[in-house]
Amino acid sequence: MFLLMVHIKLPIDRTSDDLDIIFSKLKDIKAFEKFHPLLIQQLCYYSYFENLEKGVTLFRTGDLGANWFAILSGNVDVCVPSENGKGHTLICSLEAGAAFGESILYDTPRNATIITSSSVMLLRVEQKDFKILWERNKQYLHGVITSLSQLTNTLDPKRRASEFDPSLIPQVATNKLLKDDPTRNPALPIVPNTSVRIQHAAYVLRTCILSKAPQMIRDRKYHLKIHRSCLVASEMVDWLIHQSPIVHSRSQAVDMWQALLEEGAIAHVSQEHYFKDKYLFYRFSGDEDRTLIRPSNVEQNQCEQQLADVILTLAQVGPDAMLRMILRKPRHQRTIDDLEIIYDQLLHVKALSHLSSLVKRELAGVLIFEAHPFKGKVLFTQGDQGKFWYIILKGSVQCIVYGKGIVETFHQGDDFGKLSLVNNSPRIATIVLNEDNTHFLRVDKDDFNRILRDVEANTVKLREFGKDVLLLEKVPINVKTAHGTYQVCYKYFVMSGIVEKMLEYFLETYLCVNYEEGDTSLDDFLSTYVIFMPIYQICTRLLSIYKAKPQQRFGENIGLALQEKVKVIRFILEWYDASRETFFEDPKINIFLDELYDLILVDMKIYPQLKEEITLIKSIIENDTEYKDIHLRKLPWKQRNNIDKPNIIRQSDEVIFKVYCADHTYTTMKMRVDTPAAKIIRVAADKLGLRSDQPDDLKLCEVKSTGERILYKETDLSISYGLSLNGRLFLAPSDHLDALVCLK
Known part of the structure; x- marks a missing residue:
């Protein structure tokens, strides 16, 4: 009953x-035994629950379909009109587990009439949701759909052939390359050398088996082939259970x-299976x-x-x-229990703590295990095209930015590589x-875009030296275009961070690829x-980035140096x-400009x-307007929006604002x-x-309506522009700051 209550909610309302x-x-x-777990997960979101009595007609022959159905319990009859036009002819009955109604993919009439023959x-x-399910899960749906067109044999043969074209089903990679990849084949070891601890454990177990049950290790024959000195997996399990409570x-x-x-330390005799009971x-x-030798009494003891x-x-x-074994399985081989084990692990991953349960369950079906044995390997280089998002399961990595060196070390539970996937831009660091x-x-990028991009695209976070140095929130708003129409435009709110990091962010992400339509942030x-x-500060920072030298020990090269120089020049343009x-x-x-030239x-x-x-x-320095205009428009990386450009704020612009004393008297400036x-x-x-006469004792402080206080440094600029709504700017001695309040 409780399942019914939550299932009748609209999908958008389900928690x-x-x-x-x-x-x-x-x-x-x-x-649902034959339904793949990933398919069941998505049915949880898209499906509605129906409880029908006997004799209800779901749809008739010739109707245009609007829904796809899967039977949880009971039976339905598949009928077609009789040849004499009176009544129906029963073709067959469908039982629990059957799924039908795929004609909605092609907007074609129903091929049969479906009537419930029991409760x-x-x-x-619904049709729009089923098309999404179909695009995501062709390989799983082919195995569970009952084709009414094939049952009734009334569908045009050409369309019937294309409807279930095997070429539409993604083929499972079974080539030798995949078989030999230890991160994709759980029957292979994931390390080049066995650790001392596991090597010792294998030695102890082998010695105890040879001393207590030597018959377990012997030559065995299977399919006319002799396998030397091997054990049977089920016997190994039995033996281990009896050794300790x-x-x-x-x-x-x-x-x-x-x-x-x-x-x-152990292996399947032909390296085709992970350990199975x-x-x-x-x-x-x-x-x-080697020849098996019974261990000595000393070794046994x-x-x-x-x-x-x-x-x-x-x-x-x-x-x-x-x-790790489950994560190395091909995705289509993961069982419901496998997905539950992965999901339980994801609940404890720090990088995923902000994601919903549904997103984590979808991730459980697409995550791929990747292992690297040696320190110093470059996972990817700054400037590379982003293909993957990574979460550290074990170990740590260094994040290296051109011209800065090591800016961050990521540890177990941290993630990286997300920004280039969200922005479809090159990598901004070397790992x-x-x-x-x-x-x-x-x-993988395709799975990230399908599951996570909409979730992650609204927040930009950069970390250096263990701290968040930039946090931006992306918000859509309607903006009037140059043609008088309105278009969705994206604005960024600076939640935290300094302007130098904003500059670096734009250099890395906005000057390498075309703008996203409606994104006017640059x-x-x-x-x-x-x-x-x-x-002077922005010029100094740009020159610093331009002059940076590649560091060979981090895998940086002159190609990367050229990219960084070009980004600076493009930013100036x-x-x-x-x-x-x-x-x-x-x-x-x-x-x-003279120094840069x-x-x-x-x-x-x-x-x-x-x-x-x-x-x-040079044309900018010499103010060659004609040359600049022609060539700026031709640059391949410039793609302009139709949205009106914002007015430029000049340094010389004057602003009127008020400065208050502690007693709320004020002066206008x-x-x-x-x-x-x-x-x-x-x-x-x-x-x-x-x-x-004592200016050093006076402090400039904003008091917000919430009571929060922001103390300004003497070098801070544009203070009046940064005032919050209902905030007030106070000037008071440092020992009076705690008494300041913002009257509403």
């Missing part, structure tokens, strides 16, 4: 708990043997090429004394080994393994940057294009590719945008009659 309840119930229904419980999926189930024993297999042959490493500790060790590492035997959970930044940083008449108002710009002249000896860029910079806080303090103190 994560509702979806978990529906999934737990559906996966236990016998009729029936159904899942119903710690091993309380067969599944736990399987986990423990898998821990040995994944490090190569079946009549399969496995052997200890090296036994194929030592190993029997150590057996309890070895079993305890394997019991501790077994569950993780089983998880190098910091430890041996580092393990990752990996999500134009917004270029029209408002004077609020956050003076021109964008800056000029957005500012135009205001660009040269500050004389520091001319000094900056000289640097490019020197660099052209190494990078002749900069020929076009230096010509454009009119100052330039680029006025520093130190000057505001000095002028306001004079006008308010405060202790102008």
Whole structure:
């Protein structure tokens, strides 16, 4: 009954708990045994529950379909009109587990009439949602759909053939490359050399078996082939269970043997199977090429004394080994139990804590295990195209940015690689393994875009040296275009961070690929940057990035250096294009451009590719308007929106604002945008009659309506632009700041 209550909710109203309840119930229904777990998960979201009496007609021959159905319990009759036009002819009956109604994919009439022949419980999926399910799950739906067109034999043969074209089903990769890949084949070890701990555990177990049950290890014949010195998996499980009360189930024993297999201490005789509790042959490493010798009494006694500790060790590492084995299975081979194990693990992953249960369940079906044995391997390089999103399962990696070196170290539970997938831009950093035997959970780009992009695209987060240095929130708003129509436009709210990081973010993500339609964030930044940083500061930072040298030890090369230089030049061209008449108002710009031009002249000896860029910079310096306009429009990386550009905020613009005393008397001031806080303090103190003879004791502080206080530094700029709604700017001695309140 509770399942019915949550299932009759509209999909958009179902909570994560509702979806978990529906999934737990559906996966236990016998009729759904042949439904793949990933398909069941998505049915939880898209389907409606129907409980119908006997004799209800779901649809008739010739109707245009609107729904697809799956039978939970009961039976339905499949009928077609009789040849004499009177009544119906029964073709067959469909039972629990059958699914039908696929004609809605093609907007064609129904091929049969469906009538309930008993009380029936159904899942119903609307046409628009079923098309989504079909695109995502062709390979799973082909196995469960009952084709009414084939049952009735009335559908045009050509369309019937195309409706279930086997070429539409994604083929499972079974080539030798996949078979030999240890991260995709759970029968292979994931490390090049067995660890000392596992090697010792295998030695103790082998010695104890040879001393207590030597008949377990012997030559065996199967399909006319002799397999030397091997054991039967089911017997290995039996033996381990009888050695210690710690091993309380067969599944736990399987986990423990898998821990040995994944490090190569044991292996399937033909390396085709991970450890299974079946009549399969496995052997200890090296036994194929050596003669079995019964261990000495001393060895037997030592190993029997150590057996309890070895079993305890394997019991501790077994569950993780089983998880890695499941993650290495091909996705279509993962069972419901496998997906539950992965899902339970994802609940404890720090990087996924903000995601809903439904998203985590979808991730459980697409995550891929990836392992690298040696420290120092470069996972990807700054400037590479992003293909994967990574979560660290074990170990750590270093994040290296060109010109800065190591800016962050990511550890177990952290994620990286998301930003380039969200923005469809090159990697903004190089990732190098910091430890041996580092393990990752990996999500391919297509799966990321399908499951996570809409979730993650609204937040931008950059981390350096263990701190969030930039946090932006993306918000859609309607903006009027140059043609008088309205278009969805995306604006970024700066939740935290400094302007230098915003500059670096735009350099890395917006000057390498075309703009997303409606994204005006770069134009917004270029029209408002004077609020956050003076021109000399932005020029200094751009020169610093341009002059940075590649560091060979981090895998950086001259190709990456060229990319960084081109990004700086492109930013300047964008800056000029957005500012135009205001660009040269500050004389520091001319000094900056002259220095940059000289640097490019020197660099052209190494990078002749900069020929076009230096010509454009020269035309800006010489104010060659015709050349600039023609060539700026031709640059392949510039794609303009139809949205009106924002007005440029100039340093010389004047702003009127109020400065309050503690008693809420105030003075009105009119100052330039680029006025520093130190000057505001000095002028306001004079006008308010405060202790102008002791200006160091006066502090400029904003008090928000919530009571929060923001203390400004003397070098801060554009303070009046940054005031919050209902916030007030106070000037008071430092020992009076706690008494300031913002009256409403």
